[in-house]
Amino acid sequence: MNPTFFPNRPTRSIRLTALTGALALLACTASAQQMSRLAARGPQIVNAQGQPVVLRGVNVGGWLLQESYILKTDTLDCQRRIQQGLLRTMPEKDVEEFYRQYRAGFVTKADIDFIAKQGFNCVRLPFHYDLFLTQQQRWARTKALQSPKSDAALTAYVQTLSQWYDAGQLFTDLDQLDGIRAIDNVLGWCAADQLYVVLDLHAAPGGQGTDPNINDNFRPLDLWKRRDAKGRLIYQDVTVRLWEQLARRYKNDPRIAMYDLINEPHNLNAEHGLSADNQELSAFYSRLIDAVRAQKDEHLLLLEGNGYGNEYTNLTPDKLRVKDKTGLVYNSHRYWCPNDAQAADPNPNQINLVRNLAAFRDRWQVPVWVGETGENSNEWFAAAVQQLNAQNIGWCHWNLKRVDAGTSFLRVKPYGSILTAEGRAKLLQNSKFENCEVNRDALFALLQPADARQPFARHTLPATIPAAAYDLGRDGVAYHDTYSARIDYREHKPTNTGDQYRNDGVDIQASTEAGAGGYAVAHTEAGEWLSYTVTVPKAGQYALQLRATNSGPAPARLQLKLGEATVGTFTVAADPATTGWQTVAGGTASLPAGTHTLRLLVEQPGAVLGWLRFAETKAAAQGGQ
Known part of the structure; x- marks a missing residue:
């Protein structure tokens, strides 16, 4: 039988693909049902049986947001500038195809299986908001990034974003969005290995700080400053809607441990035209928390303080103006700081030192978690995690993969330049799990006793x-x-x-x-x-x-x-x-x-x-x- 005579009937191959997909979905659902929904009980994270759970995991950064130092493209500074360079030498459709292949291979089930085999129990998934735009919507953003110094081009993009927002055209038809596909893949892979997932909005609309490598923004701090023609802080409106949609989709999914609402807000201060005491951040967190809870979503919500995730003035539970203060977890990002158990910061709301972190937890009776730590020597890693383990504080190593570096668990071989066809082809090959080298010494430092x-x-x-x-x-x-x-x-x-x-x-x-x-x-x-x-x-x-x-x-x-x-x-x-x-x-x-x-x-x-x-x-x- 020639299937071309029956255009409305699925071919055998299509039916088999659909059946395979359905079976995979059932398997993922079964795995999800085996996992226990996490909640906060005082200063602890607990499972459905009330047993304490300490989340120790790995970040998969550099995948759904390209950070320059991870890929050894430091002079390009951020993903936006990488894309600008690519667009100077190739059509936009070819740039999109490169990123499709990159996302398909940089992290796969093999990488997640590797993480599980080391004994970790969670994965933090950093992502860029633009992956939740349709391809056509992403093209509008691409047009603006091709004219990085043009205020007119940026204004046009912001106005277009406002129009989509008002028309209800943002983050709809979720199954067709690249970001949702990536999340669903990771959830399935992780559930099969009994790993929890933390969803991390790593590059928020407009950018949550001044560092373009983290924010991939057009202008510094636009999340807090940029207004549309109607005078709205439109990037904040868009961020709220994104989390509303994610909450609607995943509110009953126990595979997700936490929502990390905004990664590393920083330089929100008077020097940059904002308050000196986190007023803007406090108001926005309150809005995000209410938006997620309005979807009847009870997932843990991870807050990150000012100063790259560490300073919580006006962000403590008593200061947040929210209807529901349950399920809040407070974050620290620990880099290049002392691991001495007696070291303390005079500001009790600055919690990157372990003593302050534990004291903050005990004072406010909230769970705390180190969402990022690493980027140092093995000696520092070992001292850091042993201090945290002694306090029953969970942590998440940064990062799974880096190009030609020893701080990650997997070392990607050098590939040349991402701006050449040869370099891109090598990057796609070298970054596959089977072609990476395991940094055994970094793993040993994190996972073995102090005297091992x-x-x-x-x-x-x-x-x-x-x-x-x-x-x-x-x-x-x-x-x-x-x-x-x-x-x-x-x-x-x-x-x-x-x-x-x-x-x-x-x-x-x-x-x-x-x-x-x-x-x-x-x-x-x-x-x-x-x-x-x-x-x-x-x-x-x-x-x-x-x-x-x-x-x-x-x-x-x-x-x-x-x-x-x-x-x-x-x-x-x-x-x-x-x-x-x-x-x-x-x-x-x-x-x-x-x-x-x-x-x-x-x-x-x-x-x-x-x-x-x-x-x-x-x-x-x-x-x-």
């Missing part, structure tokens, strides 16, 4: 061990470096000066030296050390060698220790005129059978370290490098 140490690689003697293949673990446990965590946001010095391979305080740089595994340990200082777990199959004598360079003014000296005993010493001669590699003999070590921890201690700094070699004395006598 494990081999980074298997070292069975005799062997040549790359210097950068030291054990996994915290500063003082697996290694020691004089600067291993950034605790002041004004300090931009990297903890890993070479910015290569691993995310500890150890300074690692690229190297082509044979046997070094592509990397070398540099910028050593006196007192620093590296530990290596080695397996010795049988007791014996091992000749020790170190491959190193030293362009400094004085010889470098290092000791190899087994416990407190020194089993080898190395002196790397100074040669200021060259960076040539030397193979330095360290003597002969008598090592017992078994698994041992060896520690390479810097006594006198200056050397760049390539590898350590342990050769059986007989083999060493016959020669070697």
